[in-house]
Amino acid sequence: MAKVTVIGATGKVGQFAAYSVSRIPFVTNIVLFGREGNEDVLEGTKCDFIDSFAALGRNLDLEWSINPEDLRDSDIVIINSGVPRHKGQDRIDLAKKNAKIVANYAKMIAAYSPDSIILVVSNPVDVMTAVALKYSGFPPNRVFGLGTHLDSMRLKSFVADHFNVHVSEVHTRIVGEHGESMVPLWSATTIGGIQIQNLPAFSSLPKDEMVDRVRTAGLHIIEKSGATIYGPAAAISTLVRTVLGNENRILSVSAYIKSEVHNIGDVCIGVPARLNREGAFPVPIRIDESEVTGFQQSVEKIRNVTSEIMADLDQSMPL
Ligand SMILES: NC(=O)c1ccc[n+]([C@@H]2O[C@H](COP(=O)([O-])OP(=O)(O)OC[C@H]3O[C@@H](n4cnc5c(N)ncnc54)[C@H](O)[C@@H]3O)[C@@H](O)[C@H]2O)c1
Numbered sequence: 641m642a643k644v645t646v647i648g649a650t651g652k653v654g655q656f657a658a659y660s661v662s663r664i665p666f667v668t669n670i671v672l673f674g675r676e677g678n679e680d681v682l683e684g685t686k687c688d689f690i691d692s693f694a695a696l697g698r699n700l701d702l703e704w705s706i707n708p709e710d711l712r713d714s715d716i717v718i719i720n721s722g723v724p725r726h727k728g729q730d731r732i733d734l735a736k737k738n739a740k741i742v743a744n745y746a747k748m749i750a751a752y753s754p755d756s757i758i759l760v761v762s763n764p765v766d767v768m769t770a771v772a773l774k775y776s777g778f779p780p781n782r783v784f785g786l787g788t789h790l791d792s793m794r795l796k797s798f799v800a801d802h803f804n805v806h807v808s809e810v811h812t813r814i815v816g817e818h819g820e821s822m823v824p825l826w827s828a829t830t831i832g833g834i835q836i837q838n839l840p841a842f843s844s845l846p847k848d849e850m851v852d853r854v855r856t857a858g859l860h861i862i863e864k865s866g867a868t869i870y871g872p873a874a875a876i877s878t879l880v881r882t883v884l885g886n887e888n889r890i891l892s893v894s895a896y897i898k899s900e901v902h903n904i905g906d907v908c909i910g911v912p913a914r915l916n917r918e919g920a921f922p923v924p925i926r927i928d929e930s931e932v933t934g935f936q937q938s939v940e941k942i943r944n945v946t947s948e949i950m951a952d953l954d955q956s957m958p959l
């Protein structure tokens with residue numbers, strides 16, 4: 641039995657994320673949450689989902705709402721609300737506007753569903769995770785963001801394709817910002833259980849090109865089809881399943897770190913974390929020297945943007 645509330649369920653990502661989550665067998669309640677004015681879209685989405693449940697033989701308690709009371713007793717609340725970027729924009733360009741939206745929802749979640757876990761999707765997700773953490777007042781394990789999980793999946797797929805192996809044979813990880821300064825961890829990449837650096841083909845791997853494809857993947861999709869939808873939604877439902885299933889899988893999410901990566905901390909950023917019913921727990925790691933340098937730079941960037949945004953929020957939305 642588990643209840644998931646999807647805030648921003650009228651958006652492209654929110655809608656398909658809600659649908660993907662509805663396929664998780666032990667999710668028994670879903671609330672499609674939206675803002676006033678969007679009632680018709682929420683009602684239409686609900687009816688469409690119900691048709692699909694009938695076709696699939698799925699039994700689920702599905703509601704839509706614009707009333708914060710309906711958040712109560714959620715196990716997970718997913719925040720998908722906020723403006724997406726368009727051609728020529730960086731995710732960071734969305735920070736100021738989306739921070740207010742995320743801060744408001746974080747306060748609402750704390751007031752109406754104080755024991756839930758918050759999963760942040762809105763971009764720039766590392767900064768928005770810090771905003772949700774502060775404005776919910778929840779402990780750090782109960783607030784995390786989609787982070788570099790999607791980037792890691794993108795890299796996994798490119799590496800599998802290059803080596804012509806099944807995607808499940810590749811384990812890899814990207815840490816740092818879900819954005820320009822992301823850092824691939826080749827030191828933590830294996831193919832068929834073998835360290836990628838120990839494979840002769842590693843020396844001729846077009847690493848920079850591959851990482852560049854990951855870095856630009858979101859914008860490439862946005863330029864071609866308008867929005868990234870299916871990749872994020874599948875990544876979101878993996879995180880939800882991992883948490884609700886108490887699976888203790890280690891996935892790369894945006895989480896608050898104290899000192900887990902080479903004593904670098906006090907920031908929300910993409911790191912490997914163990915996910916279970918209690919939330920996300922960053923795993924202490926040691927990585928290669930060049931990776932530490934990249935991670936440190938990514939942390940500095942996110943730390944600076946986060947403090948600028950917090951200062952702005954302090955003026956407009958004091959706690
Ligand atoms: N972290 C990731 O990997 C990832 C992946 C995809 C999208 N995103 C982000 O998710 C967000 C949503 O993307 P989308 O493509 O679904 O966008 P969309 O425009 O389709 O949907 C936006 C949603 O936010 C809501 N919203 C907009 N302004 C609002 C406001 N002022 N107050 C309350 N709600 C508001 C809308 O009602 C809608 O539900 C964006 O910030 C996008 O960048 C993040």
Ligand SMILES: O=C(O)C[C@H](O)C(=O)O
Binds near residue numbers: 763872
């Ligand atoms: O690229 C974007 O703006 C959307 C999202 O962060 C993604 O990586 O798909």
